[in-house]
Amino acid sequence: MSFKHCPVRVVAREMITPSVLRIRFEREDGAPLAYQAGQFVNVHFVAADTPDGELIHRSYSITDPPGGAGFSIAVAPVPGGRATAHLFGLAVGDSTRVSGPYGRFVLRDEPPSRLILVGTGTGITPYHAMLPELRARLADPAFSVEMLLGVREASEVLFGDAFRAAAAHERFGFRACLSRIAPEDCRADEVPGYVQAHFDVLALDPEKDIVYLCGNPEMIDQAFERLKAQGFPMPSVRREKYLPARS
Numbered sequence: 001m002s003f004k005h006c007p008v009r010v011v012a013r014e015m016i017t018p019s020v021l022r023i024r025f026e027r028e029d030g031a032p033l034a035y036q037a038g039q040f041v042n043v044h045f046v047a048a049d050t051p052d053g054e055l056i057h058r059s060y061s062i063t064d065p066p067g068g069a070g071f072s073i074a075v076a077p078v079p080g081g082r083a084t085a086h087l088f089g090l091a092v093g094d095s096t097r098v099s100g101p102y103g104r105f106v107l108r109d110e111p112p113s114r115l116i117l118v119g120t121g122t123g124i125t126p127y128h129a130m131l132p133e134l135r136a137r138l139a140d141p142a143f144s145v146e147m148l149l150g151v152r153e154a155s156e157v158l159f160g161d162a163f164r165a166a167a168a169h170e171r172f173g174f175r176a177c178l179s180r181i182a183p184e185d186c187r188a189d190e191v192p193g194y195v196q197a198h199f200d201v202l203a204l205d206p207e208k209d210i211v212y213l214c215g216n217p218e219m220i221d222q223a224f225e226r227l228k229a230q231g232f233p234m235p236s237v238r239r240e241k242y243l244p245a246r247s
Contacts, residue, residue: 004099005044005097005098005099006027006029006033006097006098006099007027007028007029007095007096007097008025008026008027008028008095008096008097008098009025009026009027009028009093009094009095010023010024010025010090010091010092010093010094010095010096011024011025011026011070011092012024012072012092013090013091013092016074016158016159017155017156017157017158018155018156019076019077019156020074020075020076020077020122020156020158021074021075021077021087021088022063022072022073022074022075023072023073023075023087023090024070024071024072025070025071025072025073025096025098026069026070027070028095032067032068032069032070033070033071033100033101034066034101035062035066035071035100035101036066036101036106037062037065037066037106037107037126037129037130037132037133038061038103038105038106038107038126038129038130038240039061039062039100039101039102039103039105039106039126040059040060040061040062040100040101040102040103041059041060041062041071041073041098041099041100041101041102042057042058042059042060042098042099042100042102043057043058043059043060043073043083043086043087043096043097043098044056044057044096044097044098044099045057045082045083045086045096045097047082047085047086048082048085049082050082055097056082057099058083059102060073060074060075061073061074061103061122061123061125061126061129061214061240062101062125062126062129063125063128063129063159064128064129065129065130065131065132065133066129073125074122074125074158075087075088075122076121076122103240105126105212105214105238105239105240107130107133107134107137110210112137112140112142112143113142113143113208113209113210114143114144114145114146114205114208114209114210115134115143115144115145115146115209115210115211115212116146116147116148116202116204116209116210116211116212117130117145117146117147117148117212118147118148118150118195118196118211118212118213118214118215118219118223119147119148119149119150119195119213119214119215120149120150120151120195120214120215120216120219120242121150121151121156121158121215121216121242122158122215122242123214123215123216123240123242124149124158124159124163124214124215125158125159126212126214126240127147127163127212127214128158128159128162128163131162131163131166134166134172135166135169138169138171138172141171143171144171144172144173145166145171145172145173146173146175146202147163147167147172147173147174147175148175148177148195148198149163149174149175149176149177149195150177150179150194150195150215150216150219151176151177151178151179152178152179152180153178153180153181154176154178154181154187154190157176160176164189167189174189175189175190175191175198176189176190176191177190177191177192177193177194177195177197177198178190178191178192178193179192179193179194194219195219195223196219196222196223196226199223199226199227204227204230204232206227206230206231206232206233206236209232209236210236210237210238211223211227211232211236211237211238212238212239212240213237213238213239213240214239214240214241214242215240215241215242216241216242217241217242217243220239220241224237224239
């Protein structure tokens with residue numbers, strides 16, 4: 001596959017959890033990157049062990065709503081990973097190359113419904129980019145949102161403040177599902193266990209609900225099989241798997 005590369009420069013970087021790095025880029029030509037919330041870019045780079053200077057790439061969802069001067073990605077480290085070494089090694093002012101945007105994991109024009117947004121780890125980042133559009137849709141009283149974020153512990157919740165602020169709306173629900181926590185240690189919007197274990201609490205309706213699944217492939221496969229068994233038609237379940245990097 002051929003890619004049209006776009007040189008970009010790092011304009012900001014910050015640790016948004018103890019392990020996840022958020023990097024903000026702007027195009028070197030000054031033009032905005034046109035994309036839809038939920039899409040991703042490929043980051044292209046030459047790793048130290050890449051023969052003959054061959055470019056390799058890794059995919060990352062865009063964390064920001066469209067319309068800004070730049071765009072950000074969230075990078076979870078992979079021990080010994082080549083993309084980890086490249087991206088964590090970038091400083092403000094450094095350049096790299098991206099291509100895109102790509103992907104169909106986006107909000108579609110459809111009748112008002114309840115959206116069930118499920119993500120694990122950095123798989124929650126597309127929903128952060130979707131927040132302005134989700135808020136706009138909440139103006140319709142027939143529209144609602146339920147979000148389930150799965151991580152190991154509370155310190156790993158990405159964009160928690162933004163999602164909790166959105167959940168101030170009566171038709172926007174948010175739960176952080178923590179796999180390594182005792183029930184007595186949970187906050188009001190935290191629950192113990194994996195995300196798919198909390199589907200029953202939502203009283204899912206195959207005729208009215210639309211489910212988005214993003215993140216860990218095992219979670220997505222398990223959740224998809226469960227939703228199929230409940231009678232969900234395939235068009236009502238949208239999936240974006242975050243496949244583990246080879247290195």
